[in-house]
Amino acid sequence: MNELDGLVTAVLISPKYQHISPDLVRRIGARELAARRGLKEAVKATKNKLHQVGGAYFEAKIDYARALADLRAAAGNEAALRAACRAVMGLHASTHERLPILEMFYTTILADLPPLRSVMDVACGLNGLAWPWMPFTADTRYIGYDIYADMVCFVGEFLALAGVQGETAVRDVISDPPTQPVDLALLLKLLPVLEQVEKTAVPHLLDALNARYLLISFPVASLGGRSKGMVATYEAQFDAWAAGRDWTVRRFPFATELAFLVRQNAAP
Ligand SMILES: C[S@@+](CC[C@H](N)C(=O)[O-])C[C@H]1O[C@@H](n2cnc3c(N)ncnc32)[C@H](O)[C@@H]1O
Numbered sequence: 001m002n003e004l005d006g007l008v009t010a011v012l013i014s015p016k017y018q019h020i021s022p023d024l025v026r027r028i029g030a031r032e033l034a035a036r037r038g039l040k041e042a043v044k045a046t047k048n049k050l051h052q053v054g055g056a057y058f059e060a061k062i063d064y065a066r067a068l069a070d071l072r073a074a075a076g077n078e079a080a081l082r083a084a085c086r087a088v089m090g091l092h093a094s095t096h097e098r099l100p101i102l103e104m105f106y107t108t109i110l111a112d113l114p115p116l117r118s119v120m121d122v123a124c125g126l127n128g129l130a131w132p133w134m135p136f137t138a139d140t141r142y143i144g145y146d147i148y149a150d151m152v153c154f155v156g157e158f159l160a161l162a163g164v165q166g167e168t169a170v171r172d173v174i175s176d177p178p179t180q181p182v183d184l185a186l187l188l189k190l191l192p193v194l195e196q197v198e199k200t201a202v203p204h205l206l207d208a209l210n211a212r213y214l215l216i217s218f219p220v221a222s223l224g225g226r227s228k229g230m231v232a233t234y235e236a237q238f239d240a241w242a243a244g245r246d247w248t249v250r251r252f253p254f255a256t257e258l259a260f261l262v263r264q265n266a267a268p
Helices: 003-012 022-035 039-053 064-074 078-089 099-109 127-133 149-161 191-197 201-208 230-242
Strands: 118-122 141-146 165-170 181-188 210-219 247-253 257-264
Touching (some): 022 191, 127 141, 141 149, 191 210, 230 247
Parallel strands (some): 141 165
Antiparallel strands (some): 210 257, 247 257
16 A cells, blocks of 8 residues: 555544545645655645535534434425525535525526526535525426535435435545536635635636536635635635636625626637
8 A cells, every 4th residue: 555545544534534535535645745744744734624625614513314304304395394404504614604695695696597407516515405595497407516425415315305306426626627518507615615725726627617607606704703804805816717717797795605606608
């Protein structure tokens, strides 16, 4: 076993990272092995980075079997199902902070778009459970990717019980950016996370995606609750990523999230 295989094994046996994408562990691990003094330090640095990009968003350990049982019990009753979805979304910081704006987030941003046949949620977290608030039809297909196998499996089970056409899969979108054609790609609070792993990850992902519309958003406060200057910083970062691209952009500032709807003019 070489050093990198050893690092990947050491990370994946820890309970916190047993379900995480091995591709992402390998990618981060290779960089850390090159930058650190020895395997032990590299394992620690890899776990720290995985915490930053994924682990830190879990507000508590999620009991997916129980969450699914609650959702199943609520299925068939629209109000009860929405309440159960909200309760589960509250367990992941990113969907949690969207709850106060959920009623208007998708309906406002997507109001003027033509009917969408497919939506790809890139690094979905638990956002698939926001399906009842998304203005799509029964024909719209949802595809969700994230780095946690247990989480994407759970979101997939929710989609099945909610009668949504679609699928979820484990995918490190840095190593393997999705390229299949879709009408809309959701990149919700993702780009700053990818940038923490590799500076070139965001332009590579944007180059690879084959979507007519992109919905790109940013947090307006850090996980610790500090917000000073974040909107201006992310706005400047968005402008830098947008530079040179044939995009028409609309900006939607919400209380807990800054969103940009992008029409990729070169797309059909
Ligand atoms: C800030 S959260 C956003 C989650 C979701 N998009 C939302 O807005 O509710 C970042 C998400 O990116 C996922 N993630 C981090 N690195 C990733 C990667 N390389 N490939 C795919 N997903 C990744 C994390 O697991 C986490 O669910």
